[in-house]
Amino acid sequence: MSGTRITDQQVRLYMSKRKHHSQEIAAAKAGISVRSARRIERDALLPSQKPRRYWRSRPDPFADVWDTEVVPMLANAPELQAVTILRKLQDDHPGEYPDSTRRTLERRVRHWRAMSGPPKEVFFPQLHEPGARGLSDFTDMAELRVTIAGVSFEHRLYHFVLAFSRWEYANVVEGGESFEALSMGLQNALWQAGGCPREHRTDSLSAAFRNLADEDDFTVRYAALLEHYGMTGTRNNRGLGHEYGAVKNMCCSITN
Template sequence: MSKRKEHSQEIAAAKAGISVRSARRIECDARLPSQKPRRYWRSRPDPFTDVWDTEVVPMLKSEPRLQAITILRKLQDDHPGQYPDSVRRTLERRISQWRAVSGPAKEIFFPQEHAPGIRALSDFTDMRALDVTIAGLRFDHRLYHFVFAFSRWEYAQVVEGGESFEALSSGLQNALWQAGGCAREHRTDSLSAAFKNLREREDFTTRYEALLEHYGMNGTRNNRGKGHENGSVESSHRYLKEAVDQALMLRGHRDFEDRAAYEEFLRDVVMRRNRRNAAAFRIEREQLMDLPPRRTTDFAEEEARVTRCSTFTVRGILYSAPSRLIGHRLKVRVYGYRLDCYLSGAMVFSTPRGSHAANSTRRSIDYRHFIDGLKRKPQAFKGLAFRNELFPREAYRRTWEQLDVRVSQRDACKTMVGLLELAAMDGIEAVLATRLEAMLSDGALPNLEALREEFAPRQADCPVIHVQMPPASCYDALLGQGAAA
């Protein structure tokens, strides 16, 4: 009506976003829309009168989760040409009203009040959507996420493997010791690391029960498929990932020099979030139980023999080992993200833990363990069973593909082994990969001798120092001066 003062009815209706007919009706009626009585009668006949009680209601009673569009498609098939798509909204309103009056009861969500120091929650969350890379390589990982229900204080830890007990134990203990106390109850979802889910009676695993007993906590879990019962940590997943994503955007890129740099970045994000909850955490900290005198184990022990191929198998994953350990039986401590290998009580080497992911080769091979052997037998590289796992970066794999096609097998294997030997030098792997990428882009093959000349460490020329020894008689003069003094 305000626009009608200056414009015609057609222009005022267009500016108000209504039809000319509606504008004419409003202008002719002196009452405001809020002053008119609400209409409770139908303005047109109900198109579902004939089939509502005989067809629609029986379908809803037999399966209340049926959607209106599904029922409409069924009616269109049974009564061709009688129910156009334009009546869909009418059917949706009728079904909604039927469910409110005669439908099944719905699940009730009970809001909870959390007391300080009572409940802590643990869960894992997938971080692949953030596209984090380590030294240019995609870093597919999860986070172990710990939250206190009252104060919302949280802790996060990078997990490369699956949701194992080792990852749960390590993350939980790190969180408790960083917080400085234990909650009375620890809650998770249906983690196989904590619960025997295949049994009729879903009780704790032996190791998880021992972990809870060590810290004096009671273990609980949410009902299967009811993630909202762990809402304190489930909702925090989204907010934490959003905070990490925003920090990555602010950073300008998503690549990190190594895993330690990414963990430091993640720790800063979590600490900033915890500072907002500092007042509530001070209240909760006073109610937490004391920590035990020491941590408990966060690893499992396995035994494995190193084969003559310089490999060993732990939990279905093939790992490489230094060739000097061939024939020895190792004690392997399996942590959440690494394996520590011991021989006669001394740790001989450590390696990242492999993954059981569906797209994983279930091999964790370090090419450095095979360099010396391949230098003596370079032709073995061509048909090596785990050859593809030896390439530390994509550039090396693409280089091998070009060498295999364009030069003889002897020269291709010799050149590739030489490139891997160069890559094994400290700090050379990434630089050499960049150089190989540039060569491949230009259509050239690497010149091994030139690359060795460029990257191999040069022997420094030590200066020749001539030392003139004084005669022994000159020391007599010193003795004489001492006597005179």
């Protein structure tokens, strides 16, 4: 088959079938073309016994314009597709770059992007287990400029989400990030969810942690709350939005 390297197993299968079948039938049973079958019968060596060729079978058709025209185009717009570059070369050099050279150009463009192109953004996918983690955060809603009877309504939203299912809960909080607000929001979320995750994560909320004291009243009460529900507590210093998406986007959809 064109474009597929024939294996030793295919050659052995072909030679075995060739003893009892015609060349066409034996080739079909081995999954190779008749042309390859003829070549096998002329050559006694297996594919693994033949040295592989690493040199070009024909000159590079883009050698004259690669550094002077193609690379500057890619450097200026790395997202350019090979077919777009080929059309530009065909317009600038009529008759020199037929459509049959497209795949060669595509390979060269892929190689350039891998070796000299802009760095790709690195993602570290996070795998979440069902029931393993719940996350809490507060978000200030001042940017929405909510008013009630013409009076500005200053408030926050408490937001809880289960990391695996993305099940969410939110409620309005009048005031700051107090332990009472965290406790009420978390308990309401757990009651509506119908269960508790093994781990509860926050972004170092002042309602849950006091970084300057190891055992103040807030920390002790928060630890007791987690113990009551059988959860362990962890912190994420970069904010919960880094882990499961921007909180305020969800909150805006709720208030609208």
